[in-house]
Amino acid sequence: MRKYKYQIPRRLLQISILFIFFGGNAYGWNVLRGNLSSAKVLDAIPLSDPFAVLQSYSAGASIATDALVGALIILLFYAVLGGRVFCGWVCPVNMVTDLACKIRTSFNLDTIWKSWDIQRGVRFWVIGLSVVLSAILGVAAFEWISPIGALHRGIIYGFGFGWAFVLIVFLFDLFAVKNGFCGHLCPLGGFYSIVGRFGFLRIGYDKAKCTSCMKCIEICPEEQVLSIVNQHSGAVLSGECINCGRCIEVCDDNAVKFSSIYLNKYSNNK
Amino acid sequence: MPERRDFLVNAIKGLGLAATGGLAWSGFIEEGKSAPLILRPPGALPEKEFIASCIKCGMCVEACPYDALALAEPGDDKPIGTPFFTPRTNPCYMCKDIPCVPACPTGSLDESLVSDKDENGELKLNINLAKMGLAVIDRETCIAYSGIQCDACYRSCPRIDEAITIDYTRNKRTGKHALRAPVVHSEACTGCGLCEKACVTQKSSIFVLPREIAMGKSSERYIKGWDERDGERIKDVTEEVTTQTPRSGKSAIDYLNNEDF
The missing domain is CATH 3.30.70.20 (Alpha-Beta Plaits)
Incomplete structure (x- = not known):
């Protein structure tokens, strides 16, 4: 069970958020209505996807108060919490890409083929493109093609051909690039990695306990963030960490645990 | 200077890829945007502003008590994620309180477009002002x-x-x-x-x-003199206005009387 200490609550959260949204539309539950683009809690507190609002703004729309307040709430929440908690704990595409990654590793696809590789920094180019294209085309450009939107809208309001967008991501991750979408391309993930750079929730690493088995690096969907492993004790500083806790689950030595960037225990001294 | 060369090569590579991706991406969006046959909920901003501001949250869809609204998905051939209705199967029943409009968080459905002043001078929703189509x-x-x-x-x-x-x-x-x-x-x-x-x-x-x-649109210069409201447009015109064009200086062609027929 310890191996799924965080994975079970993560899946529960991801699924239950979708389920509450679904119930809001299908049965009129008034807890959380809308979807991951914009929502209302208890018919009072607005929430909005700050990246979508940014694109709308770039597209030339005047932003209404509800959308702006909602975007600020979400922005502040993830900025304080830190890391890409949205990606690891809320976003439904995480379940799709994790599944692709699991199949990929259990069939050893990585050793059979020399896989394609693209740089992790591509997502920041995609952020730039999203904003520029929004300005040129007059619509929120990433929202238009987003498999995240297609998936949660599909589940809450019914799929059209939206499932095809999700299937593309699944196949891309399975056959082309390992952790290809979430770890390389998704501009929303890139956006949250910037937002969450200085938040408090971090993976802390204790070199004294570490036996250098490298299981954490193997399991990590963003292995570049674990550069401190085998080097020195400290906290994972990169905002690209999705705080999924897989590294904690696989570590047999108790060398990795959730910590805070601001706690002295794992301060980044050599 | 290998570093500078690497940097330049990488920058050009990145720009090239961004241009390729960006063009394919814009092509896809332009294709979907050009579908003009879409009916929006009441109070929707003009289509251009509407697709710029709609965040695709579906709260208007949830607010509609008749389930008339739906969000467009890929394959519907409409701007993806935006709300529309299909009158033949599910028309708008014109609720007096227009629940779909206040539900909109982005103002893409604008209350002011479907409100007018009541006898006390307060703004009140009036569905009769809707111009969905x-x-x-x-x-x-x-x-x-x-x-x-x-x-x-x-x-x-x-x-x-x-x-x-x-x-x-x-x-x-x-x-x-x-x-x-x-x-x-x-x-x-x-x-x-x-x-x-x-x-x-x-x-x-x-x-x-x-x-x-x-709908068509006739030019400003046609005035329905018999329509009081339309006639108001020339109320303040005192002098005679003549339109000058490149031809208007010349005399009219009178070939029927002057030429051999």
């Missing part, structure tokens, strides 16, 4: 225009006798019957589509189109 009649398939007694659209219209009236004329074909033809008036029609749903022909002979598509 305009009903258009195909006179060749409408059975009322062939002399059959049908007033399904007229009876279903929430603004009966304003948006749809019945034109009584003589049936010239039989010479002894009346022709009771429905006529739509654009200033009153909200585009709700109840008429389209009610129409008894196999494929509806009255249907709602977006107003930009269904």
Whole structure:
């Protein structure tokens, strides 16, 4: 069970958020209505996807108060919490890409083929493109093609051909690039990695306990963030960490645990 | 200087890839944007502003008590994720409190477009101000225009006798019957589509189109002198205005009287 200490609550959260949204539309539950683009809690507190609002703004729309307040709430929440908690704990595409990654590793696809590789920094180019294209085309450009939107809208309001967008991501991750979408391309993930750079929730690493088995690096969907492993004790500083806790689950030595960037225990001294 | 060269090569590579991706991406968006046959919920901003500001949250869809609204998904051939309705199956029932409009967090559905002042000077929602589309009649398939007694659209219209009236004329074909033809008036029609749903022909002979598509536009200079409101536009004109064009200095061509015919 310890191996799924965080994975079970993560899946529960991801699924239950979708389920509450679904119930809001299908049965009129008034807890959380809308979807991951914009929502209302208890018919009072607005929430909005700050990246979508940014694109709308770039597209030339005047932003209404509800959308702006909602975007600020979400922005502040993830900025304080830190890391890409949205990606690891809320976003439904995480379940799709994790599944692709699991199949990929259990069939050893990585050793059979020399896989394609693209740089992790591509997502920041995609952020730039999203904003520029929004300005040129007059619509929120990433929202238009987003498999995240297609998936949660599909589940809450019914799929059209939206499932095809999700299937593309699944196949891309399975056959082309390992952790290809979430770890390389998704501009929303890139956006949250910037937002969450200085938040408090971090993976802390204790070199004294570490036996250098490298299981954490193997399991990590963003292995570049674990550069401190085998080097020195400290906290994972990169905002690209999705705080999924897989590294904690696989570590047999108790060398990795959730910590805070601001706690002295794992301060980044050599 | 290998570093500078690497940097330049990488920068060009990145820009090239971004251009390729960006062009494919824009192509896909432009394709979807160019679908103009879409009917928006009441109070929607003009289409261009609407697709810029709509965040695709679906709260208008949830607010609609008749489940008339849906979000467009890939394959619907409409701007992805934005709300629309299909009158033949699910028209807008024109709720007095217009629940879909206040639900919108981005103002893409704008309350001010469907509100007017009541007797106390307070802004109040008024669904009759909605301009979702305009009903258009195909006179060749409408059975009322062939002399059959049908007033399904007229009876279903929430603004009966304003948006749809019945034109009584003589049936010239039989010479002894009346022709009771429905006529739509654009200033009153909200585009709700109840008429389209009610129409008894196999494929509806009255249907709602977006107003930009269904309506023409005449130039400013044509003034309906017999219409008091339209006549006001020239109330303050005192001197005679003549339009100068490249031709207007020359005399009129009078070939019928002057030339050999």
